[in-house]
Amino acid sequence: MTATSVTTASVEQGMGKAPVSVLIPAFNEAANIEACIRSVQWAAEIIVVDSGSTDKTCELASQLGARMVRFSYVPGGLKKKNWALQNLDFKHDWILILDADERITPRLAEEICRAASSDPGEVVGFYINRRFYFLNHWIRHAGYYPSWNLRLLRRGFGAYEQVPDPESVAGDNEVHEHVLLKGKAAFLSEPMDHFAFPSVYVFIEKHNRYSSWEARAGRRCLEPPGSAGRMAWHLAFRRLLKRLGRSLPLSEVLRFVFHYFIKLGFLDGKEGYLFCRLLAEYEFLIWAKSIESRLMKSP
Numbered sequence: 001m002t003a004t005s006v007t008t009a010s011v012e013q014g015m016g017k018a019p020v021s022v023l024i025p026a027f028n029e030a031a032n033i034e035a036c037i038r039s040v041q042w043a044a045e046i047i048v049v050d051s052g053s054t055d056k057t058c059e060l061a062s063q064l065g066a067r068m069v070r071f072s073y074v075p076g077g078l079k080k081k082n083w084a085l086q087n088l089d090f091k092h093d094w095i096l097i098l099d100a101d102e103r104i105t106p107r108l109a110e111e112i113c114r115a116a117s118s119d120p121g122e123v124v125g126f127y128i129n130r131r132f133y134f135l136n137h138w139i140r141h142a143g144y145y146p147s148w149n150l151r152l153l154r155r156g157f158g159a160y161e162q163v164p165d166p167e168s169v170a171g172d173n174e175v176h177e178h179v180l181l182k183g184k185a186a187f188l189s190e191p192m193d194h195f196a197f198p199s200v201y202v203f204i205e206k207h208n209r210y211s212s213w214e215a216r217a218g219r220r221c222l223e224p225p226g227s228a229g230r231m232a233w234h235l236a237f238r239r240l241l242k243r244l245g246r247s248l249p250l251s252e253v254l255r256f257v258f259h260y261f262i263k264l265g266f267l268d269g270k271e272g273y274l275f276c277r278l279l280a281e282y283e284f285l286i287w288a289k290s291i292e293s294r295l296m297k298s299p
Contacts, residue, residue, distance in 0.1 A: 016044065017042055017043060017044040018042055018043055018044060018112070018113040018116055018117065019044055019092045019093070019094065019116055019117065020043040020044060020045070020092055020094045020095075020096050020112060020113070020116045020152075021043070021044070021045040021046075021047065021090040021091055021092045021094070021095050021096070021155075022040045022043045022045065022046045022047065022095075022096045022098055023047055023049065023081070023084055023085075023088075023090075023095055023096065023097050023098070024036060024037070024046065024047065024048045024049070024061075024066070024098050024099070024100055025048075025049050025051075025071075025080045025081055025084070025099065025100070025173045026048050026049065026050050026051070026053065026057050026061070026100045027050065027051040027052070027053055027057070027171075027172075027173070028053045028054060028055045028057060029053070029055075029057045029100035029101075030053075030055040030056045030057050030060060032100040032101045032195070033048070033057050033060050033061050033100050034060050034064065035103060036098065036099075036100050036101070036102065036103060037061060037064045037065075037066055038064065039103040039104040039105075039109075040096070040098065040104050040109070041064070041065075042109050042113065043096065044091065044092060045067070045090065045091045045092060046064075046065065046066040046067065047066065047067045047069060047084070047088060047090075048061045048066045048067070048068055048069070049069045049070075049071050049080055049083075049084045049088075050068060050069070050070060050071065051071050051072070051073065051080065051172055051173075052070070052072070057100075069084070069088065071083060071084070071172070073172030076164075078162070079160070079162075079172055079173055079174050079177075080172050080173040080174065081097060081160050081173065081174045082159055082160045082162065082174065085155075085158075085159055085160075086159070090155055092116075092155075093154050093155050094115075094116040094152060094153070094154060094155070095152070095153055095154075095155055096112065096151060096152050097151045097152075097153075097179075098151065098192075099194075101194065101195045101196055102130070102192055102193065102194050102195070103192060103193040103194075103195070104192050105190060105191070105192060105193060107190040108128070108188065108190035108191065108192055110190075111188050111189065111190050112126075112152060112188065115152065115188065116152075120186070122183065122184045123183070123184050123185065123186045124153060124154040124157040124158070124181065124182065124183035124184060124185070125150050125152065125153040125154065125157065125158055125179070125181045125183065125184075125185040125186075126150070126151070126152040126153070126185065126186050126187065126188050127148040127149065127150050127151070127185060127186070127187045127188065128148070128149060128150075128151045128152065128188050128191070128192055129145075129146045129147060129148055129187075129188075129190075129191040129192070130145075130147040130148075130149060130191060130192055130193075130194045131145060131147075131191050131192070131193050131194060132144045132145065132147065132194050132196060132197075133193065133194065133195045133196070133197070133198075134196075134197045134203070134271055134274075134275045135197070135198070135199070135200075135271050135274070136198070137268065137269075137271035139265075139268055139271070139272065139275055140267070140268060141263055141264040141265050141266075141267045141268050141272065142259040142260065142263050142264070142265030142268060142272055142275060142276055142279075143258070143259055143263035143265075144275075146191075147194075148187065149178075149179075150178070150179040150181060150185060151192075152188070153179065153181065154183075157181060157182045157183050158179045158180060158181040158182060159179065159180060160174045160177045160178065160179055160180070161177045161178060161179075161180050162177070163176075163177055171209060175210060175213070176210070176213070176214070197275075200274070200278070203278050204278070207278070207281075207282045207285065208285065210282070211282055211285035211286045211289055212289055214286045214289075215285075215286050215287075215289035215290040215292075215293060216289075216293060245258070245283075246283075246286070246287070251283050251284075251287060252280045252281065252283040252284035252287065253280065255279055255280050255283040256276055256277065256279070256280035259275075259276040259279055259280075260272070260273065260276040
């Protein structure tokens, strides 16, 4: 029996699956979608919102019992996660948002099930910690652990911040945007696994797109006021530090120093050095593309 099936047996306790709806945005995720879905088969509902995959993503997800929903992005409109939160008829009050390259561990599954099955009081959202893997190595330092993200929320109590991206340079799925919550949040103790960067190629490919988004829209990524909800203080503070760093000369050097020395990235060995160097190159790309954008607009 696998670890996932053991967890499922222990949390269901003969009472059916956990009252949780899992939302998985996807596009050409055949390499990840099976492991992702298997890690949440203890949940009563699994929905994959697909952007027109041309590989076997939809076929594999359907074989594992996931409900498939097609999504077509309209530039300037809602991106995938916000669209799903506003338009899908989720069967349960608690929604777990999970990317295809993420996995819910057995212990975290049990914790989520307890949270969703009990009375949380005034809590309408839970932050989940993530373990980042780069070249099959868990990055334990470099400022990437702990990495808290609000991923479990009650239906109708939260949405992702909307940042202008009319040219869709970052794709149709929210990446850097955070959930703004209308109510109190708590923290789950068990982490999930995030296999975001299995190779240097994947890191560079993703961050080439992300840097274009940051250069064009990142500075407008502010917390909306009033009824839109609130962002966690640690996320707002981290974003403030990033803005301050980018206002200084040689921001890419500062970023390497920050992640490798101040945040002890050197303790992650060769993988840590490569990771921190690539983060610095990412910072340089953002700066270079910002300069490019201003030059192209000049007469």
